[in-house]
Amino acid sequence: MDWLTEFPQIGGRNLRLMSRTIDQQYRAFSRAFGNDIEALFRPLLDFLLWFEKLLLQTPWWIVIAVLVAIVWFASRSKGITAGTFVALMLIGIFGMWEDTMRTLSIIIVCTLMSIIVGLPIGIIMSRSDKVQAVINPILDVMQTMPSFVYLIPIVMLLGIGLIPGLIVVVIYAMPPIIRLTNLGIRLVDKEVLEAANAFGSSSWQKLTQVQLPLALPTIMAGINQTIMMALAMVVVASLIGVRGLGQPVLQAITNQYFTQGVLNGMAIVAIAIIFDRASQAYGKRLQRHREAAHG
Structure with missing residues (x-):
């Protein structure tokens, strides 16, 4: 041969x-460590279940009032605030309120986890070119790997349920906050840092009082992208037991329920637009405030 x-x-x-x-x-x-790893994430699951229960048991009009107030505070835009109110009312009218609250809870919890884990990593990357050279390829793999591939090792390790769903969403959504935190801190004007050194600021003071405040608009852009990527995983994560708007979409695909799929898909789009517009508007306000302070 x-x-x-x-x-x-x-x-x-x-x-x-x-x-x-x-x-x-x-x-x-x-088999040896699956239960221990699951127990490690149990407090996060308990917090998610508590937050989901809070959203579901709170009267709908209070939830809408709080969300509309948050959007108004972030955007100071009548158009975005009115659009948020109309979208939430339509979600309730079409019977998707509970699934939307479940989706909202997992997106908020996963975004918080991504910020808590990703922000320190971005800060460490900004302080060392060697660390950046090591972490950048890992982030490239995390962002380019197909979303379904994330499910294989995590489902094999932890099975089906909310905990593997949380881990999948956090892994998929974390790279933008890491990258843009690193970028924002590196873009801080060197003259500002020299002035901080001249006043005898410690490294911690420079980070908390100079670098992070000046990098905040860029970090907000990272948070915006993290939220969008978390929402993009909603349907995929429903394959392993994550409840919310993704499950009706998955059922619609399986059973060819056109109307159900479109309505729940539009609800996901509405939530994405609300988060996107509010966080972008808040980032622009921070940018204007920064420019005014330095003007």
């Missing part, structure tokens, strides 16, 4: 053998 035809067969056998070995080792790892 010619080596050109023999080589792929040998390579294929080796690849299958290696894959089988890795699969066996991963299964052994999941």
Whole structure:
């Protein structure tokens, strides 16, 4: 047999053998440590369930009033605020309120987790080119890997449920906040930092009183993108038990329920637009305030 035809067969056998070995080792790892890893994330799950219950049990008009007030505070735009009110009312009228509240709770919790984990990583990256060189390829993989691929190792490790869903959404949504925190801090004017050094500021004082405030508009852009990516995972995460607007969309695809799929998809779009417009408007306000302060 010619080596050109023999080589792929040998390579294929080796690849299958290696894959089988890795699969066996991963299964052994999941059996040994799966419960411990799940217990580690149990407080996060408890917080999510509490927040979801709070949104579901609070009267709808109070929830709408609070959300509209938050959007008004962030955007100071009558158009965005009125659009938010109309969208939330339509969501309730078409019977999607409970699923929307579940989606809202997981998006808010996952965004908070992404900020808590991603912000320090972005700060560390901004302080060291070597750390940036190590983390950037990891972020590239996280952003380019197909979303369904995230499900495979996590479902094998933790099974089906809310905890693996939370982890999948956080992993998928975290890269933008890390990248833009790093970028925002690196873009702070060197003359401002020199002035802070001249006043004898410590590294912590420079970070909290100079770098982070000046980088806040860029960080807000990262938070905006993190929210959008978390929303993009809603339908995919419904495959592993995440409740909310993604499940009716998945049912509509499976059973060919056109109206149900379109309405729930439009609800996801409405929530995405509300978050996007409010966070963008808030970021622009921060930018104008920064420019006025330095003008």
